[in-house]
Amino acid sequence: MLALGKLLELTLAGREPAQKIQLTVDGVQMRWLSEGALEVRPPEAKDNGGDLLLSSGIHGNETAPIELLDRLLHGIARGEIKPRHRILFLFGNPEAMRRGERYLELDVNRLFNGRHEQNIGPEAMRAAELEQLARTFFSLPGRSRLHYDLHTAIRGSKIEQFALYPWKEGRQHSRHELARLCAAGMQAVLLQNKTSITFTAFTCEQLDAEAFTLELGKARPFGQNQGVNVSRLETRLKQIIEGAEPETESLDGLQLFAVSREVIKHSDAFLLHLPADVENFSALEKGYLLAEDVAKTRWVIEEEGARIIFPNPKVKNGLRAGILIVPTTDAGLA
Numbered sequence: 034m035l036a037l038g039k040l041l042e043l044t045l046a047g048r049e050p051a052q053k054i055q056l057t058v059d060g061v062q063m064r065w066l067s068e069g070a071l072e073v074r075p076p077e078a079k080d081n082g083g084d085l086l087l088s089s090g091i092h093g094n095e096t097a098p099i100e101l102l103d104r105l106l107h108g109i110a111r112g113e114i115k116p117r118h119r120i121l122f123l124f125g126n127p128e129a130m131r132r133g134e135r136y137l138e139l140d141v142n143r144l145f146n147g148r149h150e151q152n153i154g155p156e157a158m159r160a161a162e163l164e165q166l167a168r169t170f171f172s173l174p175g176r177s178r179l180h181y182d183l184h185t186a187i188r189g190s191k192i193e194q195f196a197l198y199p200w201k202e203g204r205q206h207s208r209h210e211l212a213r214l215c216a217a218g219m220q221a222v223l224l225q226n227k228t229s230i231t232f233t234a235f236t237c238e239q240l241d242a243e244a245f246t247l248e249l250g251k252a253r254p255f256g257q258n259q260g261v262n263v264s265r266l267e268t269r270l271k272q273i274i275e276g277a278e279p280e281t282e283s284l285d286g287l288q289l290f291a292v293s294r295e296v297i298k299h300s301d302a303f304l305l306h307l308p309a310d311v312e313n314f315s316a317l318e319k320g321y322l323l324a325e326d327v328a329k330t331r332w333v334i335e336e337e338g339a340r341i342i343f344p345n346p347k348v349k350n351g352l353r354a355g356i357l358i359v360p361t362t363d364a365g366l367a
């Protein structure tokens with residue numbers, strides 16, 4: 034296998050490759066751009082005009098998605114997967130990956146869309162670098178732009194695999210993209226309805242990509258991801274990469290949710306009234322007191338059919354400590 038196929042090994046060892054550009058037997062160019070960043074270019078005659086950004090390791094302890102991208106890259110470096118798309122592979126937070134931590138000082142996935150400028154430290158610099166790498170990659174006109182940012186969650190989930198679909202002013206969520214996600218094994222999609230500070234919000238809003246955060250199961254250390262079944266996603270990603278995707282417009286079995294409210298932690302007095310082991314997508318009754326904070330702030334459930342995802346009272350003040358979601362329909366899809 035070409036040495037550049039070992040991007041994960043290089044990244045975990047904190048090493049730069051001796052050779053920055055290599056060609057596979059089929060003439061696919063692999064180019065190392067910076068730590069944890071590698072671009073793949075098919076030969077011109079094979080290029081079908083699509084640009085695909087695949088990121089993982091934005092949270093360093095979410096290893097199943099990192100292992101998945103590593104397998105795809107190995108397949109390309111060995112000539113087993115034959116790309117017809119340009120691809121940018123990104124491992125988001127290399128130092129956190131080396132330490133097996135979600136982040137060191139700041140959550141990288143809260144530093145996009147300008148937030149890195151208001152912060153200092155290695156993670157703010159990394160978010161700025163990731164924005165620049167994505168901006169350069171998605172700068173070629175007339176090509177389709179797709180970004181999957183792969184994650185696993187802190188807790189178990191009543192719905193194991195799901196996607197979060199960012200919002201962009203004036204753009205409707207795409208039925209075609211949802212069908213693609215459904216074929217890739219996603220069981221639910223959360224349709225966002227406002228701007229955000231995550232990586233996919235940035236690539237969607239500023240770079241005009243179709244962008245998705247994918248949640249694939251529960252976070253485990255490297256080598257312990259037997260319980261995280263990414264086979265349908267892996268198959269679909271190979272098909273997208275090779276330009277051999279079966280047509281589908283089916284949303285059968287895909288559950289759609291909308292964000293009702295984000296629960297923001299304002300102070301150290303924030304109290305979340307949920308058991309520590311509560312699962313994502315747990316239902317909450319109308320009238321339930323979900324959280325309390327300074328100045329008698331109370332979060333009481335008013336929504337019919339409310340569920341909670343990503344409840345986390347340990348986030349830094351000012352950040353999201355959970356998302357309240359409600360079921361929605363496909364009526365607003367383009």
Ligand SMILES: O=C(O)CCC(=O)N[C@@H](CCC(=O)O)C(=O)O
Pocket residue numbers: 092142184185186187188197231233246343344345
């Ligand atoms: O399990 C959790 O609480 C968080 C899992 C995770 O890292 N999720 C992403 C979702 C990003 C998005 O909102 O698109 C995150 O919180 O950064």
Ligand SMILES: [Zn+2]
Pocket residue numbers: 091092095184185186
């Ligand atoms: Zn994550």
